[in-house]
Amino acid sequence: xxxxxxxxxxxxxxAKNIQAWKSVSDVWGSLKPPLRPSPGEIKIYERFLKKxxxxxxxxxxxxFGATPELRDLLAKYKFEVTLIDVxxxxxxxxxxxxxxxxxxxKIIIGDWLKIKLPQNYxxxxxxxxxxxxxxxxxWNHFFSLVTKLLTKNGYFLxxxxxxxxxxxxxxxxxxIKLYIxxxxxxxxxxxxxxxxxxxxxxxxxxxxxxxxxxxxxxxxQIQKELKLMNMSMDIKQIAQLADYIYVKEFKYxxxxxxxxxxxxxxxxxxxxxxxxxxHPVYQSYxxxxxxxx
Amino acid sequence: xIKKSKSIFWHTGVAExxxxxxxxxxPSKDECRLIQSFIVQHKKQPKVxxxxxxxxYRDLAHTVKAEVTCxxxxxxxxxxxxxxxxxxxxADQEVWFRSxxxxxxxxxxxxDFVLGDLVITNLPLQLQPALLAxxxxxxxxxxxxxxxxWWPPMTKPAIEPMIEKIxxxxxxxxxxxxxxxxxxxxxxxxxxxxxxxxxxxRALKMFQQKERNQARKxxxxxxxxxxxxxxxxxxxxxxxxxxxxxxxxxxxxxxxxxxxxRDNQCAQECPIYFxxx
Numbered sequence: 001x002x003x004x005x006x007x008x009x010x011x012x013x014x015a016k017n018i019q020a021w022k023s024v025s026d027v028w029g030s031l032k033p034p035l036r037p038s039p040g041e042i043k044i045y046e047r048f049l050k051k052x053x054x055x056x057x058x059x060x061x062x063x064f065g066a067t068p069e070l071r072d073l074l075a076k077y078k079f080e081v082t083l084i085d086v087x088x089x090x091x092x093x094x095x096x097x098x099x100x101x102x103x104x105x106k107i108i109i110g111d112w113l114k115i116k117l118p119q120n121y122x123x124x125x126x127x128x129x130x131x132x133x134x135x136x137x138x139w140n141h142f143f144s145l146v147t148k149l150l151t152k153n154g155y156f157l158x159x160x161x162x163x164x165x166x167x168x169x170x171x172x173x174x175x176i177k178l179y180i181x182x183x184x185x186x187x188x189x190x191x192x193x194x195x196x197x198x199x200x201x202x203x204x205x206x207x208x209x210x211x212x213x214x215x216x217x218x219x220x221q222i223q224k225e226l227k228l229m230n231m232s233m234d235i236k237q238i239a240q241l242a243d244y245i246y247v248k249e250f251k252y253x254x255x256x257x258x259x260x261x262x263x264x265x266x267x268x269x270x271x272x273x274x275x276x277x278x279h280p281v282y283q284s285y286x287x288x289x290x291x292x293x
Numbered sequence: 294x295i296k297k298s299k300s301i302f303w304h305t306g307v308a309e310x311x312x313x314x315x316x317x318x319x320p321s322k323d324e325c326r327l328i329q330s331f332i333v334q335h336k337k338q339p340k341v342x343x344x345x346x347x348x349x350y351r352d353l354a355h356t357v358k359a360e361v362t363c364x365x366x367x368x369x370x371x372x373x374x375x376x377x378x379x380x381x382x383x384a385d386q387e388v389w390f391r392s393x394x395x396x397x398x399x400x401x402x403x404x405d406f407v408l409g410d411l412v413i414t415n416l417p418l419q420l421q422p423a424l425l426a427x428x429x430x431x432x433x434x435x436x437x438x439x440x441x442x443w444w445p446p447m448t449k450p451a452i453e454p455m456i457e458k459i460x461x462x463x464x465x466x467x468x469x470x471x472x473x474x475x476x477x478x479x480x481x482x483x484x485x486x487x488x489x490x491x492x493x494x495r496a497l498k499m500f501q502q503k504e505r506n507q508a509r510k511x512x513x514x515x516x517x518x519x520x521x522x523x524x525x526x527x528x529x530x531x532x533x534x535x536x537x538x539x540x541x542x543x544x545x546x547x548x549x550x551x552x553x554x555r556d557n558q559c560a561q562e563c564p565i566y567f568x569x570x
Contacts, residue, residue: 082398088371088372088389091368092368106390106391106392106396106397106398107368107391107392108388108392109368109371109388109389109390109391110387110388110389111388114388115388116362116399116400117398117399117400118399118400118401119400121398
């Protein structure tokens, strides 16, 4: 049986960002937290998910993205799931990682902002780090869309990456030096990402104020910076530092907590929020449980 | 209920066999032209939902600049069938649903047209009204469900002339498709209102076993092989005779028109229904 997805999928959804997600799907299985939900975050998700179950016989969930950990969680609580993702390769890659098969899972390949789904239908909307992938200018549109799809007292459960609180700035040059000095330390992905966040959120090159957009240093950018600094590193090391995934430019939106909540509260009532306190890297990853207004 | 495992297996193989299919197994050029001109006459830049992955329908929908949604039980099928499209690059603009048709999570009153090729017959008789009701719910008021259907024969055709014909013309893409269709008509069970590929194969196999002419018996071996490749075992279609089928359709739609293509010899048995909500 030929692999139906392999080459043909490349032409599907051709935008730059989608290509970046293609590279994510290639390595998804090998990614570790914080690039995938950590066990601590899964516990928070589960705790919040249980809160949505009371007095509710129907369990219809709308899942933005194909995160396998969330699909397993929804399968555990017997949700009828509709999953929306723009990239079929991502869906295929993550489906292989599922621990529980949900035979009631429906998959939609399309743009979150353009899909026409039944209104007032879902009891729960869910997604891991989804809002950061939506352009800040379209947040109101996205939240409004989610409220329409949810039932009157439906819930929205999502992890939001807010601005990383930089206590001590870390220049790109110093990050590279830190890595060269002790590359093994960077095998701890949580530590590595803590350093990366610290560097990125303290450097305006990556963290522009315009629409709270964060632009990740892709491999060619890192090479360029190294050249400017007269430093050398082989491509394997660079790839390891960049976690193999950011081959092309990748952007996401990450505002301060107050800004996010101000917009969010226009559409939802925040029931609860929490962070994984097991490692400092998660201090800007806040999981929200909110109720439809 | 439908035998899910076998049916899904049959379905996933369709993409692989699509290149050997010809009309009436897939819509002909003239049938597509009829549908396309109907859409153009009724709506500019329509919203079209396609039941399945039929590349001809996806192409014609893109030709009329439609917003296209496809619903299929397999994503692999949607990907694979893209290869058979003329406008492959337009697949980027499509929205794909991996879902069954009865429970597809689609917005109500949204689509101008729903297209499906021989789709009703894919569902057991007891589920067919539910499919029509679902299609009606997602169509805008006045929207159309356009579908090719199958009118099974009132009297069983004889097998011998079919075999004579194909052995005379030789086995090629066109002849094997027409032969398979005729054999499907032969396999139609008017009591059970269904036809199966198993019965098609059985009918041909029995004929071969009874054949006394050894030369002709040998000629039937490749025919059996081709048949089982084009229409593998394990597939059932459920079909009512025309009056009964239309009675069900009329519960949900107005039959605005019935048209037939002119470019294939089985077109009279494959009417295109234009059903209005």
